[in-house]
Amino acid sequence: MAMISGGFSYSALRLRLPSCSIPSSRLPVSRTRSSGSSASMDSGDELRQKYMEFPYVSGPHRDLMVELLSSVETRLGSSLQPCTLPPHVRHFGNPAGTAYACIQLRHGLPSSQIDFILGGWIHSKLPSGGALNITSLSGYLNSSTDAPNFRLELIQSIPTSLILVLDLTPRKDLILHPHHLKTYYEDTLLDRYRQRLHMLPEVSPYISPSLYVRAAVSPTAILVSIDVGAGETTNIEEIIRDHVGPVAKELLQFWIESCACTERRVGEPETAYLAERDRIIKNKTIELDLGSSFPRLFGQDVADRVLTVLKEHYNK
């Protein structure tokens, strides 16, 4: 859910999307149910399995996502409520059967600092014959802490190229709160992860066309395009295995231990400031990104149904 986790990828990429008239093909979800809500009768266990199995990506990409989701479950699972999204929002597709998505959203227990953890994948066939695949994992904290949120997205539409978004997104204005910059970004040497990836010749900065996205990321954000070229011996999967994976796992580990699980318990009026800023970020994500990309990917009806529910859950 590139679009769900932070408004990053989909409108940012401005890829040409498959229209509903593209012939459908064999896809591992039933399309016999109405209105694109193709998995509405699936049980919770089946939905969880679909969410975890990342059926449209393979190799190191899939391994990385499974490992990251497993880390979250292992370390944070006891602080999270079960996913309460209805089945038609946990797994859905477009009426033509060319685009599918799987989402899991688990709110934190009231005793935790977690607002919610969101993960999932999107797959959409492209008119070119290829496919757009997005896998993502996000962690939003609640206003009892000012620690950053976590955001990871891997976006691939051709085999030789990948866009990676990996960030601990700030919850405060880093200019008005220089101590926040120092605590979470400078003293922690977070920039070393970005520097590691930028040393690779295949990596170049990715500049999102969305000014909101550019404004929302941290100064150590990893927003990169990884391009190997058709004739190169290195492939994207190797770069994910050897470079992206280690960095993503270290950053998630840092976020879990130093942000989600380290108690901060800020007081008023900081709590009110954080709650308001978080509210804006979550609604901007729905409005700017999902609102523009979901209808194109899944059709207006499916998009409306999914977005209405997601908006409620984002603001719970």
Place this chain on the structure above:
Amino acid sequence: MAMISGGFSYSALRLRLPSCSIPSSRLPVSRTRSSGSSASMDSGDELRQKYMEFPYVSGPHRDLMVELLSSVETRLGSSLQPCTLPPHVRHFGNPAGTAYACIQLRHGLPSSQIDFILGGWIHSKLPSGGALNITSLSGYLNSSTDAPNFRLELIQSIPTSLILVLDLTPRKDLILHPHHLKTYYEDTLLDRYRQRLHMLPEVSPYISPSLYVRAAVSPTAILVSIDVGAGETTNIEEIIRDHVGPVAKELLQFWIESCACTERRVGEPETAYLAERDRIIKNKTIELDLGSSFPRLFGQDVADRVLTVLKEHYNK
């Protein structure tokens, strides 16, 4: 004054600076006066001339700076007070006579929206035999308006390369104030200037090593490295003349007309918020950038004298 205008360049570049032991050479300022305050007896007119003449850069680089300063004087001069910096801060050098700077700071009249306009140049011989040249122009607005500040710096240490910083720096947190993002950056299509420069093959993103700098710039900031390579037929001067110059002039024109001269008159508590955020930005500039680079460039004594005065004027 790259360092003065916004904390951008000097500590960011981390260039190796000339030490005081480097033999001095013929430079167009007297070095017979004490403690590096080499122009302490110059008259106001002579100081203004030194400031405007940019003696260490030439061709399109010098032409551009003279034109920009002239635009400011023509359009905003009647809203500005005379420069009240003492002569030893308006023009100074290091004791060895290898580094010189010229600064002009003019506060706005109380009836204007301008806090101050700051411009100037730095020249420092490098151990390699070359020289570091920085030219800059900044405009800071006061808390009666929330419009962005203006910042331009051209930083050159070798003939085939230039770092350009050109930005309308936001005065508010663009996440908490999405209307500000829309008004000044989205609706104005400001990103087209950055896009124009990024289309040139010689231009690549410049990532400042300072996290504070990365956090302070706008989402449409032009932070680029322009590299022509020794064997290329295009040179830096042509790129300044044909591309950097037109963009810088248009952006300055936009800032003067739509930011400095368009009345906003925000009310409390916004004024207090802007004043506090501006105060932090100005002090961070002194602390992070000038405080680390001036002593290395000009020696501790000269740096202390200059910085003490500048800090007073920044916070007037």
